[in-house]
Amino acid sequence: MFCSNLYPQAPRFICILLLVAWMTACSSKTIDIPETVPVKGTVLFQGEPLKRASIVFSNPAEKSGGATINATTDDEGQFELKSYFGARIERTGAIPGTYTVTVLKMVPPGKMTEEEYQAKVTQADQIVSAGGVLTQEQTPPELKQLIPRQYSDPGVSKLEANVIADQENQFQFDLK
Numbered sequence: 001m002f003c004s005n006l007y008p009q010a011p012r013f014i015c016i017l018l019l020v021a022w023m024t025a026c027s028s029k030t031i032d033i034p035e036t037v038p039v040k041g042t043v044l045f046q047g048e049p050l051k052r053a054s055i056v057f058s059n060p061a062e063k064s065g066g067a068t069i070n071a072t073t074d075d076e077g078q079f080e081l082k083s084y085f086g087a088r089i090e091r092t093g094a095i096p097g098t099y100t101v102t103v104l105k106m107v108p109p110g111k112m113t114e115e116e117y118q119a120k121v122t123q124a125d126q127i128v129s130a131g132g133v134l135t136q137e138q139t140p141p142e143l144k145q146l147i148p149r150q151y152s153d154p155g156v157s158k159l160e161a162n163v164i165a166d167q168e169n170q171f172q173f174d175l176k
Contacts, residue, residue, distance in 0.1 A: 036093040039081040039163055041171035042073075043103055045147065049077025050105060050175070053147070057081060057099035057161060058154050069094050094163045101159035103151045103175060106143035117143075151175050 039057075043050040050073055057069040071079035083091045108117035120140045127134055145152055151159060151173075161171050 033085050033089060033091065034095045035165075036083050036091040036095055037163060037165050037167075037169060038093040039161070039169040039171070041079055041161075041173065043077045043079065044172070044174045045077075045103075045105070046176065047174075049073070049075070050103070051075050051077065053077075053103055053105040055079050055081070055173075056102045056104070056154070057094055057163075058102070059097055059099050067091075067095065069099070093169070096163050096165040099161045099163065100154055100157055101161050101171075101173065102154045102157050103147050103159070103173065105146040107146045109141050109144050112141070117141075147175060 041055070043053060043055060045053075052075075053073045055071045055073065067083040067085050069081055069083045071081045073079045080092065081094050083094055085091070108114060117140060120138075124134055124138055124140055127138060149156055151157055159173055161169075163169050
């Protein structure tokens with residue numbers, strides 16, 4: 001056997017495992033990725049552009065080709081969707097179909113600003129990296145969902161987007 005000539009001490013099952021791994025890695029089988037079309041939009045919350053929020057398109061009928069479809073809004077509340085097929089394949093847009101849309105925006109509790117929260121997280125990271133243990137006062141508070149459940153829960157959201165091939169797919173979501 002090939003392995004026993006190169007590695008006489010190697011157990012046979014290790015050689016078989018290496019051979020299977022090599023055959024799998026060299027396989028020419030490719031994943032069939034469906035075509036996507038560009039999808040852009042804007043999200044407003046209480047009349048203002050929603051900055052740095054997550055937008056998720058989900059298809060209850062599972063016609064999204066197994067893709068994770070999402071985006072993050074910019075400072076003007078605008079987004080451009082990306083579809084992720086597995087860990088390594090990314091496509092711009094979404095597969096044509098009807099999607100339930102959810103919007104998520106986590107914010108610090110109370111009157112704490114995002115900058116204050118980030119400073120507290122940085123301080124906590126430094127303490128832990130140095131081998132320290134955080135006190136209750138040093139522990140950053142839990143973030144809160146800013147967006148009402150009627151828009152942020154995929155089981156409840158009534159936001160919909162119908163993505164159509166060969167058409168501009170531009171959506172505006174105005175959350176109250």
